[in-house]
Amino acid sequence: MRPFNYSRAETEKEAADAGSDGATFIAGGTNLLDLMKLEVMTPDALVDINPLDLKSISTTDDGGLRIGALVTNSDCAADQRVRHDYPVLSKAILAGASGQLRNKATTGGNLCQRTRCYYFYDTAMPCNKREPGSGCGAIGGVNRLHAILGASDACIATYPGDMAVALSALDASVEIRSANGNMRSVPVTDFHRLPGDTPEKDNVLETGDLITAVTLPPPPGGTHVYRKVRDRSSYAFALVSVAAVAKMENGKISGIRLAFGGIAHKPWHDPAVEDVLTGESPSEALFDKAGEILLKDAIGQGSNDFKIPLARRTLSAVLRQATASGASA
Amino acid sequence: MTNKFEMNDPVADLKLDRMKQGLVGSPMDRPDGKMKVSGQATYAHEWDVPGRVYGFLVRSRHPRARVTGINRDAVMQMPGILGVYDDKRLLRNPAQGMADEAPVQGTEEVFYLGQPIALVVAETFEQARHGAEALEVSYTTLDDGVFDPETANIADDDRGRKALDQGDIETAMAQAEFSLDETYRTPGHNSAAMEPHCSIAEWDGDQLTLRGSYQMLKFNRNELADSLGIDPANVRILSPYIGGGFGSKLGIAPEAVSAAIAAKDLGRPVCVTLARQQVFDMVMRRSETRQRVRLACDQSGKLTAIGHEALVSNLPGETFSEPVVQATHFLYGGATRRLGIDVARVNRMCAGSVRGPGEAVGMQALENAMDELAERAGIDPVEFRKRNIPEEHPEKGIPYSTRKLHEALDEGAKRFGWEKRSAEPAKVREGEWLIGTGMATAARVNMLQESQARVTLTAEGKAVVETDMTDIGTGTYAILTQISGDMLGLPPENVETRLGDTDFPPASGSGGSFGASSSGSAVFLACEDIRKQIAEKLQADEADLDLENGEVNAGDQTHKLSDLLNGKPMTGEGHVVPGKTGEAVSQGTYGAFFVEVAVNSTTGETRVRRMQGTFDAGRILNEKTATSQCYGGMVWGIGIALTEELMFDNRDGHIANRDLAEYHVPVNLDVPDIEVHLLKERDPWASPIQSKGIGELSICGAAAAITNAMYNATGIRFRDYPATLDKVISGMAD
Structure with a gap:
């Protein structure tokens, strides 16, 4: 581990100032510390933001929820309002990591977790995300975990998380305090980036930006499903995951939000898939059509080719479940 | 006296x-149990040795190269760094189990990516690790690397190891009523012991004390002395508690030798602990295997021929070859037999003993093949195996010692409820889940x-x-x-x-x-x-x-x-x-596995729902610890059937999934209730206490029982391990 300076921020301003000076925020540290041990990440300074007052979940004026950036994954998943009004979020969080990690990991930190690409993790390997310009080891190499949508010649990594996939399906926003103290709100679907030719940037955060909360719109109702497909029953990253919030009226899909994990550099959200389903009666043919639209530009890299049929199959199963009358998943 | x-x-x-x-035989609690679960048993890294400093091994970043220089001076300027060692006596890879020697290998020539090439020592573990990461190494790369065992050229003396060619298998296959000729592949495995490898070396004059994590101390002492060029009488190894070995701690390894060299030079105790990634990079792997199995039987289901020929790999110069066909020699009859192992020389890290070497993967293929031939012959798989239990060793003609295979098959079938099974595949469905049952024989050689x-x-x-x-x-x-x-x-x-x-x-x-x-x-x-x-x-x-x-x-x-x-x-x-009982009779341990699985028809995910194992291993010395070992073996069976795979990048032979997040051993949720039943037996030929080995038996065949059950659930035969969901869905119609 490279030596680094450590300080604690008592206020958001202190944190932001340190961040502006190049310090890396640490909250739960569940991903950052691993990467620092491997020297995949080598910050000169860490600023501990745990003292900040960002640990509560509150109701917003419009009837939604504001989840503080330092609320742990365990606390968020267990919150009665989350469980009752946004079950897809609770399910997604509980599908990730392990109990120990969820006790430590935070809402803001989870959004910022880095890819699990094998080549990103190994400093003997080329990786444009870790070392821009060094090349991509995963292309032509072992790429079981990798992207089938939105990848580039520079990077085929995936965003590994579960929580952000559910947040994307819930149309949540990330509340960000800029270095100058201004607040802005970014939809979760716009928070993570596609790699393009700058894969070193995972998301839209600028220097000194501090995530202060995630806000959820008023309870969407409907049926919530989170389905995660992986290589073992627990403690494995999604090969494909699907978050769905669906509402039915008179046997037709009156509204649906879908987001996908494990298949791209960001939680994948494609309005065209939702459009084709909205207003229609559920049927296998309709689900197939949704899958076709979702995957029309999908490209396999060799060891992840299976994700294309797997995503189609998983989407169909989730739609079957979410649109079944009286369903509660 | x-x-x-x-x-x-x-x-x-x-x-x-x-x-x-x-x-003896009672399920007595282990005396060390409370210490272990309360953190009081001292594992190697935890010894409080005053004045100790820390070493971290530097790995090669090239798969095939010659090290031409290291920039020692730059690292020596870093905080806390005490020394950088590239001594000629450093080990390239661990000694094989019971080698009793560890001749100087040197690390100047690089044979695999991840090979240790130097040791950096510092006041703290973090400083040493940082120094190791920062060390500039210059290499001349060599272009003769071979990374894919399946395309490697195989030297004549690496062909047909332990070969047996009894009768004419081609004729036997041609004349058989039912036959099978299939190829199976199993990937490399890591031992994945919870405790990473560690040694603390401390010198007192010429006396070396090594606190390490090792399985076979009398050999390890001689190996360490051989490596260092000192008298074994001057070496003491302490290894009272070990956090799992599974074969990965059999032979003296780079961390022990390098710790001893540095400690001697610095005059301070040196602790070298491997990071988890290094446990993958430089600790023995189980070789991947490609196995061609040929079986022939007559109308009554009696085997007339067995062919079991494997391709395994190892580094150039290594003597070990995964003994894939070990149990095939003695388990089933059949007059015509062709068995052998070819060894491909590849630049992947060293292959050695991992959790039931030989049978763990050999029985996996053999028992898949037996299941398939039983089906072709229209005979129940349990009955098919019983018909092929030989009277005497089919190659040596000697009798068996005690062998309750017949009883294990019957008792296991009864306890599992095998008679309720639907033999026809893909017939039982619960929602999205396809349900199936399968079985396999367990067998492993016994040694004293x-x-x-x-x-x-x-x-x-x-x-x-x-x-x-x-x-x-x-x-x-x-x-x-x-x-x-x-x-x-x-x-x-x-x-x-x-x-x-x-x-x-x-x-x-x-x-x-x-x-x-x-x-x-x-x-x-x-x-x-x-x-x-x-x-x-x-x-x-x-x-x-x-x-x-x-x-x-x-x-x-x-x-x-x-x-x-x-x-x-x-x-x-x-x-x-x-003594002579080792040759006078064929000694083995036996058992039977019965498994129920559910395979998801949408996603291809497989869940083991029930697992039953019945075993015969002579006198059981402690019912609880023996049963626990069987649980562990069957869990490994789930792992090698469904999840475990060293993923090699065939461009340079490095392991991509070098941590426990991506190398998937089964987690609690993957493991159902397991029932273990131990048969009462005494084997007077085996040992003065009539007991036999049990540690590895319950791995040997377990994976085949799972994939046989997956066949019963889905109608898909799995011959390429692990049977991950991508292989399941590729076999399914849309």
């Missing part, structure tokens, strides 16, 4: 069955190894057992306490078992499932020695002594042990040596 016994004849006297204390022990009765009438045997989580502390408690008539709290110190009499070590029988026999013999001394004092016959709860009965005499000793301790020494 040492009570030495050579295992030349079957033992007629089942002495342990006559003992009154009643410990030379082992010695010393037992001392203290003046207070308590026993102290000493041997350099190890407990790698297997239960050695428990069983040696039980054996000596029974033989000397002492409750377990009056027996202290001391292990893991080369100052104690040399034992077999833990490996090959022979540890319990071998070290247990040595302790048994040492206790017998004491019993003879007691008998002599009482002018009685040893066989007539009854010892129980600290008292001795001989005829009409009763004495307290402590009175009899009269203030003087009494010492017995035992020494068991393998």
Whole structure:
């Protein structure tokens, strides 16, 4: 581990100032510390933001929820309002990591977790995300975990998380305090980036930006499903995951939000898939059509080719479940 | 006088069955259990050695190269750095199990990516690790690397190892009523012991003390001395608690040799611990295998021919080749037999013993093939196996010792409810889930190894057992306490078992499932020695002594042990040596697996829902620790069937998934309720205590039972392991 300076921020301003000076925020540290041990990440300074007052979940004026950036994954998943009004979020969080990690990991930190690409993790390997310009080891190499949508010649990594996939399906926003103290709100679907030719940037955060909360719109109702497909029953990253919030009226899909994990550099959200389903009666043919639209530009890299049929199959199963009358998943 | 016994004849006297204390066989808690679960057992890294500093191994970033220089000076400027070592004596890879030597390999020439090439030592572990990452190494790369075993050229002397060609298999296949010719592939595996490898070396003049995590201390002492070029008498290894070995701690390894070299130079104790990624990079792997299995049988389902030919790999110059066909030699009949192993030389890290070497993956393919041929012949898989249990060893013509395979198959089938099964595949469905059942035979060779022990009765009438045997989580502390408690008539709290110190009499070590029988026999013999001394004092016959709860009965005499000793301790020494029974009979351990799985018809995910194992391993020394070992083996069976795979990048031979997040061992949710049933048996040919090895038996065939059940669930045969969901959905119609 490279030596680094450590300080604690008592206020958001202190944190932001340190961040502006190049310090890396640490909250739960569940991903950052691993990467620092491997020297995949080598910050000169860490600023501990745990003292900040960002640990509560509150109701917003419009009837939604504001989840503080330092609320742990365990606390968020267990919150009665989350469980009752946004079950897809609770399910997604509980599908990730392990109990120990969820006790430590935070809402803001989870959004910022880095890819699990094998080549990103190994400093003997080329990786444009870790070392821009060094090349991509995963292309032509072992790429079981990798992207089938939105990848580039520079990077085929995936965003590994579960929580952000559910947040994307819930149309949540990330509340960000800029270095100058201004607040802005970014939809979760716009928070993570596609790699393009700058894969070193995972998301839209600028220097000194501090995530202060995630806000959820008023309870969407409907049926919530989170389905995660992986290589073992627990403690494995999604090969494909699907978050769905669906509402039915008179046997037709009156509204649906879908987001996908494990298949791209960001939680994948494609309005065209939702459009084709909205207003229609559920049927296998309709689900197939949704899958076709979702995957029309999908490209396999060799060891992840299976994700294309797997995503189609998983989407169909989730739609079957979410649109079944009286369903509660 | 040492009570030495050579295992030349079957033992007629089942002495342990006559003992009154009643410990052997009982499910006694392990004496070290509470220490382990409360963090008080000292693992290698945890020894508090004053003044110790830390070393971190530097790995090669090229797969095939010559190291032309290291920039020592730059690293020496960094905070806390004490030394950078690229000594000629550094090991390229660990010694193989029981090598008893570890000749200088040097690390200047690089044979695999991840190979250790230097050691950086610093005041703290983090400083050393940072120095190792920062060390600039210059290389001349070599372009003769071979990374894919399936496309490697195989030298003549690497072809047909341990080959057997009995009869003409082509003719037998052509003339068979039913036959099968299929190829199976299993990937490389990592031992994945929870405790990473670690050694702390400390010198006192010419005396080296190494606190390490090792399975076979008497060999490790000689190997370490050989590596360093010193007298083994000057080496002491301490390894009292080990956080799992599974073969990965059999032979002396780079971390021990480098720690000793640095500690000597610095005059301070040096601790070298591997990071988890290094456990993947530089610790023995199980070779991947490609196995061609040919089976032929007649109308009645009797095998007429068995072919089992494997391709495995290793580094150039390594003697070990995964003994894939080990159980195929003795398990089933069939007059025509062709068995052999080819070894591809590749630049992947060293292959060696990992969790049931040979049978773990060999039985996987053989039992898949047996399941498939049974179906072709229209015979129930259990019945098909029973019809092919040979009367005598099909190659050597010798009899078997004890062998309850027939009973294991029947008992397992009964306990599992096999008769309720739908033999036709893809017939049972619960929502999205396809349900299936499958079975397989378990088989593993049995071995006895030379082992010695010393037992001392203290003046207070308590026993102290000493041997350099190890407990790698297997239960050695428990069983040696039980054996000596029974033989000397002492409750377990009056027996202290001391292990893991080369100052104690040399034992077999833990490996090959022979540890319990071998070290247990040595302790048994040492206790017998004491019993003879007691008998002599009482002018009685040893066989007539009854010892129980600290008292001795001989005829009409009763004495307290402590009175009899009269203030003087009494010492017995035992020494068991393998003998003619190893060749006179075929010794194996046997069992049967029955499994129910659910396979998701949408996603291809497989869940093992029920797993039953029935085993015959001679006398069971401790029902609880034996059962726990079987649980562990069956869990590994789930892993090698469904999740575990070293993913090699064939462009440079490096392992992509080099941590426990991406190398998937089964987690709790992957493991259902497992039922283990141990058959009552005594094998008088196997050891003086009639026990046999059990540590690895329950892995050997377990994975095949799972994929056979997956076939029954889905109608898809899985011949390319692990049977991950992508392989399931590719076999399914849309």
